[in-house]
Amino acid sequence: MHAIIDYIQSYLGSDQTPGAAGNWFWATVYVLLVFVGLSVAVIAMNWLERKILAHMQVRLGPMRVGPHGLLQPIADALKLLLKEDIIPDGADKVVFWVAPFIVVLAAFTVFVVVPFGPTHAITDMNIGILFMLGVSSLSVLGIVTAGWASNSHYPLIGALRSSAQMVSYEVAMGLAVVSAILMTSLHGMGFYGVGGLGTADTGTLSMIGIVQAQQEQQMWFVFKFFPLGLVAFFIFAVAMVAETNRAPFDLPEAESELTAGFHTEYSGFRWSLFFLAEYSAMIAVSSIAVTLWLGGWLRPFPNALQGATWDFIFSLFPGVTFLFLGALCFFNTARMPKHPLFRIQTLGLAGFGALLALIGLVLLVHGVRERVGDIFWFSAKVAGFMYLYIWYRGTFPRYRFDQLMTVGWKVLLPTGLGVLVLTAVWGVF
């Protein structure tokens, strides 16, 4: 018994991730936390997307299930679980069955190396970014098999489009990523991995290492070698939308052309797996972007606003954000109709607000607020990307297939190559 407790305690205070420290207990805990957190994020994202999109489109979005439709995603999830599970007659049953799992597996596995903080990752691999790109591109397999196994035309075309799209955008994406990786080793003195002043001279592929490099160089890579970092970031930001098959690159599931693309024949639970995978893939690529260019878990203005005072002010942000959300709920509670029919909804909203405010208060406590900063800033940056995704969807028409390829191969790829070469050259001189 003592041995177990010792084993559990031995990790506490370590400055490594549980995976890297080789502590199985904490690694499992982290896996569960990430899984639960991701599921909650997907549920929240579902609600937020519907609400934000609705308000962009002069409508209200879900309003019936729970106050302001807060319980709508849960109701939808229940509905999906209870739905009849349909496998079309002509479908290849085994492949049809396996496909959604491949997609979900690929989408979830990448989170193994996502760094939420200097030690808040399941593990730290020395090839982290490669692992992420590699695993996330596995999902194309699932999509192709789904389209093929459905034995139907629309899914097949959707799957073909999807594979072509994901494969071609991965090239541009990879080039942008490489230029960011080059930046981890460059400190302006000149040589790659050959001595220099102070900073790390050998580059790194580790996700944590990349953020630490930004910390040491006191510069987010998006601003480094201005404007090269910015251009690389933009290339990635475009490619990642295409990679996740979201508007304006949502051709594989272009609903007006292909009804639902590769998952046309899927329903119920299997469909919800695709849904889950799509949203977690969005979060995954956003995390890559945040890690590579936007300083990962680092708070904003790490070099301009230094010192204990600023550290204190920035450490209040998580708590204040939750308090603000709670206040927003209370404000809306006051605006609820006073009719008795709305009593439960009003109480529910007030309760939700109270919960958020409570979390906010806990996050303000000394000792907690210093520890959650990493996770908060990381999540906030990812949330910014999620908002962009929704915004794109509200404003852009859809690209046509050939135009999509043109953008990928004729615009992003040459630009990416150019940025890569220039970055390398800039580092030398």
Place this chain on the structure above:
Amino acid sequence: MTDPKTISPLDLDTPDETYLDANELVINMGPQHPATHGVLRVILRLDGEKVLGLECVIGYLHRGVEKIAENRTYTMFNPYVDRMDYVAAVSNGLGYCEAVEKLLSVEAPPRAQYIRVILTELNRIASHQLWLGTHALDIGAITPLFYTFRDREEILKIFEKYCGARLTTHAFRIGGLQYEAYDGFEKDVKNFLSFFKPKIDEYEELLTTNRIWLERTKGVGVISGKDCIALGVTGPVLRASGVKWDIRKALPYANYKNFDFEIPTGENGDTYDRYIVRMIEMRQSVRIIEQAVQGIPEGPIMAKVPKVMKPPVGEIYHSIEAPKGELGYFIVSDGSTQPYRVRVRPPSFVNLQALDLMCRDQLVADVIAVIGTLDIVLGEVDR
């Protein structure tokens, strides 16, 4: 090996090796499909994403409207025409009423004419709004749909206040109007116009210079003016191909000759030009309504029409410029209370014939764009 272009896509049993060619995919779009604007079925023959040819299968919404007319009196048939192009019911009613009036040799009094023009032009705006929203939705921009529906609501409110119905209005009667304009009708219309003018700019802001929108619409579904005339295509599609033909100007009906407005034309005959033409048409409709609402004369709203209509033996063809093109009614009277034959020339049906020509050698995504830009209503295609 036969020329693949000559094989009908419908003929799936053709023992022909071209059909077995793995490069070719026959895909069935519709009748249940989100982007066919109802129950249009399009059979596409694809080479990858390229369209080799297509065939429209229609009739899923056939209700035998023309046959029904033969068993109804002239007055009784009037509400049926609203059900053809249900997004522009007022125009349909206008065409039918004017055709029967021509047959009876009566003319609606000026006040009725003015109110008719106002309502018809409002309906043209409503129809174009619905077209814009769904067309943009087909191309992937979901937001304009909600904007246009929000603003279309204001028009429908005016209709509802005027005649009690929002969609299938049955607004006009043979010989004039049944209802006098309600108190505050003019004010409502004026309010709508001042509300709506900035909204057109809002739509254009979302789309007109949007890079993706330009790429999706420029050079897509090109049809020349010559082909349009050969196929009988009318309306904004014809005008976008550079042919200045608008029945409101060419063969003025109602009292359109009293109003000052312009006919927009395009040059390239592509989807973008059709979009621009319709946007300008909305502005021109606003102009017409502004003039009409200023000058509504006093007077009766109904001409002297017998209670039991027995038009003299004869036939008549009367056409109007509906939002989608030339809407014509050919009515044969045998002197009885019921028409011997009513033949409708619906713009959607004729315009749809151009779909194959416009989609050849384009991509699947363009088929959707072209169906949207033709602005078809299946109720009118199938009747």
